[in-house]
Structure formats: structure tokens, C-alpha cells
Amino acid sequence: MKLTSKKNTMFLAICTIFFMGCSDDDSNEDQIFDVVSEVVYDGETYGLDKGYIYLGGENYDNQGEIMDDSFIIEASLVASGLSYIAHEDWVEFQGSGVFLSIDFNSSEKSKLADGIYEFAGKLDNRDALTFSGGNFTTDLSALADKDSYDEITGGTVKVSNEDGVVTLAINMTTENSTIKGNFSNTTEVIEQ
Numbered sequence: 001m002k003l004t005s006k007k008n009t010m011f012l013a014i015c016t017i018f019f020m021g022c023s024d025d026d027s028n029e030d031q032i033f034d035v036v037s038e039v040v041y042d043g044e045t046y047g048l049d050k051g052y053i054y055l056g057g058e059n060y061d062n063q064g065e066i067m068d069d070s071f072i073i074e075a076s077l078v079a080s081g082l083s084y085i086a087h088e089d090w091v092e093f094q095g096s097g098v099f100l101s102i103d104f105n106s107s108e109k110s111k112l113a114d115g116i117y118e119f120a121g122k123l124d125n126r127d128a129l130t131f132s133g134g135n136f137t138t139d140l141s142a143l144a145d146k147d148s149y150d151e152i153t154g155g156t157v158k159v160s161n162e163d164g165v166v167t168l169a170i171n172m173t174t175e176n177s178t179i180k181g182n183f184s185n186t187t188e189v190i191e192q
Contacts, residue, residue, distance in 0.1 A: 036182060037049065037077075037184055037185055038181050039098075039100065039170060039181030039182075040178075040179070040181055041136060041174075042176070042177040045181075046079070046098040047098070048077040048078065048079065048098065048100065049078065049080040050078050050188070051186070052075070052077075052187060052189075053074070053075055053076075053111070053112070053166075053187045053189050053190065054074040054075075054076075054190045055071070055189065056071070056072030056074060057071065057072060058071060058072075059071060059072055061125050061126070067125075067126065069107060069128050070105045070126055070127055071105070071106050071107070072103070072104075072105065072126070073112055074101065074102070075102045075104060075112065075187070076093065076099065077100040077102075077168075077183050078097060078098065078140070079097025080097065081096050081097035082094065082096070082097050082140055083095055084190065093140055094140075095141065096139050097140060098136075098137070098138055098140075099135075099136070099140040099149075100135075100136045100170075101134045101135050101136075102131050102133075102134040103132045103134050104117060104130075104131045104159075105117075105120070105126040105127060105129070105130045105132060106129075107128035111161065111166075112159045112166060113128070113159070114159055114160050114161055115129045115158075115159060116157070116158045116159075117130055117131045117156065117157045117158075118131075118155075118156050119131055119133075119152070119153070119155050119172070120132055121133070131152075131157060133152050134151075134152040135149045135150060136152065136174060137150070150174040150175055150176050152174055153173050155170075155171050155172030155173050155179075156171050156172070157170050157172065164186050165184060166183070166186070166187050167184040168182065168184075169182055170182065
């Protein structure tokens with residue numbers, strides 16, 4: 001009888017230790033890891049340090065009618081060596097470094113709405129949760145030369161917003177390569 005009692009006590013002790021160890025594992029599942037803001041293009045990795053958003057207003061459909069559920073939001077994700085100057089009707093980026101521009105069609109007028117945006121092309125209707133193109137260059141100072149940038153031709157971008165931080169999971173194709181990576185940072189709204 002005493003042997004059975006000792007076995008039961010030993011079994012309960014082992015179970016207690018096992019389940020206590022598992023509770024630590026459960027709490028680790030909720031940890032949040034920082035997203036590295038960088039993209040891989042043509043086999044090279046490039047950092048994206050800053051994000052700018054230009055709110056472009058309402059979209060128009062192919063018949064020229066205002067779309068009340070789709071708004072133009074242009075995102076510029078850039079390296080730390082770049083800055084912008086806002087002119088009356090346009091924005092000029094200056095400096096040298098990586099420059100990724102994406103022409104989003106958001107369902108919200110004042111920010112990029114959460115969701116998965118799919119490439120729609122320049123001539124398609126600009127429905128919400130699509131993007132209509134953009135371009136990428138590894139050195140903005142050479143952007144005046146058309147051959148120095150690569151036009152976006154397809155893909156998806158997943159957008160999420162939390163506590164003022166915009167996170168983009170980027171998986172796009174270009175005329176010459178692919179762009180894959182992430183951006184996670186606050187963004188500055190460019191006012192004009």
C-alpha cells in the first residue's frame with residue numbers, strides 16, 4: 001500500500017513540474033518581435049528608415065465619377081539619407097539612397113486602411129484595397145535617369161496599423177526583379 005502511495009505522490013510531483021514548465025512556454029507565444037524595416041531587391045538588402053504619406057483625396061472610376069469608397073494615398077518609404085521639400089502642388093525628395101513609392105487606393109481618406117492590397121494596374125478602376133503601381137530605386141539621386149528605377153508591375157502589400165505605427169508586408173514584382181520585405185515605423189503625413 002505504501003508503495004502505491006509513493007508512486008502516486010511521485011506521479012503528481014512530475015505532473016506538477018511538467019505543467020508549470022508548460023505555462024512559461026504559453027506566455028512566450030504572446031511576445032511581440034520588432035519588424036525589421038528592409039526590403040530585398042535583386043538579391044541585395046536595403047534599409048527603409050522613414051515613411052511619408054501623401055493624402056491625395058477621392059479616386060475617380062473609369063467613367064470619371066467620384067468613388068466615395070476609395071481614396072488615393074501615396075506612400076514613400078525611404079533611406080535615412082533622403083528628405084523632402086513640399087512645394088505648392090508637388091513634393092520633391094532630395095539626397096541619395098533607397099526610394100520605394102507605392103500608389104495605394106485606401107478605403108479610408110486619412111490613412112492606409114488595414115488589409116491586403118492587391119496590384120490593380122494603372123488603367124484599372126482604383127477600387128479600395130488595391131495599389132496602382134509605383135517605383136523603386138536603390139539611389140534616388142539618379143532617379144532623373146528613367147533607367148535607374150524599376151516600375152512595380154504586380155504583387156500584394158499587407159497593411160496594419162497599431163499605436164501610430166504602420167506595418168507593411170511587401171511582396172511585389174517589378175519590370176526587372178522582385179521586392180520582398182517589411183516596413184514598420186511611424187509615418188509623416190505630407191501636407192500641401
